Amino acid sequence: MTLLQAQNVRKLYGGFCALDDVTLTINNGEHVSIIGPNGAGKTTLVNVLTGLVRPTAGNVTFKGYNVVNLGAVRLARLGMARSFQLVNIFPELSVAETIAVAAISHLRHGERFFSSTARNRPLWEIVERVGAIFGFSGKLDQPAKILSQGDKKLLDVASAFALSPEIILLDEPTSGVSTADKSTIMRVLVQAARQMGIKAIIQIEHDMDIVFGYSNRIIAVHNGRILADGSPASIRARADVMATIVGRQYDHA
Numbered sequence: 001m002t003l004l005q006a007q008n009v010r011k012l013y014g015g016f017c018a019l020d021d022v023t024l025t026i027n028n029g030e031h032v033s034i035i036g037p038n039g040a041g042k043t044t045l046v047n048v049l050t051g052l053v054r055p056t057a058g059n060v061t062f063k064g065y066n067v068v069n070l071g072a073v074r075l076a077r078l079g080m081a082r083s084f085q086l087v088n089i090f091p092e093l094s095v096a097e098t099i100a101v102a103a104i105s106h107l108r109h110g111e112r113f114f115s116s117t118a119r120n121r122p123l124w125e126i127v128e129r130v131g132a133i134f135g136f137s138g139k140l141d142q143p144a145k146i147l148s149q150g151d152k153k154l155l156d157v158a159s160a161f162a163l164s165p166e167i168i169l170l171d172e173p174t175s176g177v178s179t180a181d182k183s184t185i186m187r188v189l190v191q192a193a194r195q196m197g198i199k200a201i202i203q204i205e206h207d208m209d210i211v212f213g214y215s216n217r218i219i220a221v222h223n224g225r226i227l228a229d230g231s232p233a234s235i236r237a238r239a240d241v242m243a244t245i246v247g248r249q250y251d252h253a
């Protein structure tokens, strides 16, 4: 039931406290939105949860394993994947190759990637399946750099999904695209998670229509601390959260 757990996590950058006493548990079936103003500590929290940043104090476990020191490849094999706030498309790779690069660590033979990709049938089956789920079937041979911004964001999410994770952490998957593209990304993402049997989604999200429209749990972060953690209804009922974080972006409660 419990997938991911953070206990009393603190992260200092010099004298600056980016995370302070953060405790949370992520369970099977949860779609969590992490909200908070710029600089609140949202990305730092996801970085600590995914083992990218070592906490100054406290600990993080994924399925009982301490994520510190595991490294991205072993975490991916255990069932955790993530995407980043700024999309990092390799301009020379095709859409298919971009998904393949991500999928390779899941197949446990990354060292042979460059010599064997063309003949690697399981790898290309993953690429075709994930490509189809994300609507890239007709674009697999296109260079990733010519995709629209919305498709680039979606390709980044698809790459994380290519690891067939149990839990996926997405840092602002809908930022920097039009409202229409945001809806497309979310629709495809949620459908993909269902089709691929993903057990939990954690997403940093600024758009309150998406936060309240898609998540079943909201964690509000402010000044490095968890200000509130609960159902969308319970967050709506918190006047302090609505005032300091949600603010005027979301008046139609």
Ligand SMILES: Nc1ncnc2c1ncn2[C@@H]1O[C@H](COP(=O)(O)OP(=O)(O)O)[C@@H](O)[C@H]1O
Binding pocket: 013, 016, 018, 036, 037, 038, 039, 040, 041, 042, 043, 044, 045
């Ligand atoms: N590597 C770092 N070194 C120093 N300060 C950092 C570093 N990463 C983040 N911070 C600081 O920690 C705070 C939280 O940053 P971040 O987690 O990126 O916030 P958010 O994602 O909520 O906008 C910010 O004040 C930021 O400047």
Ligand SMILES: [Mg+2]
Binding pocket: 042, 043, 044, 085
């Ligand atoms: Mg951030």
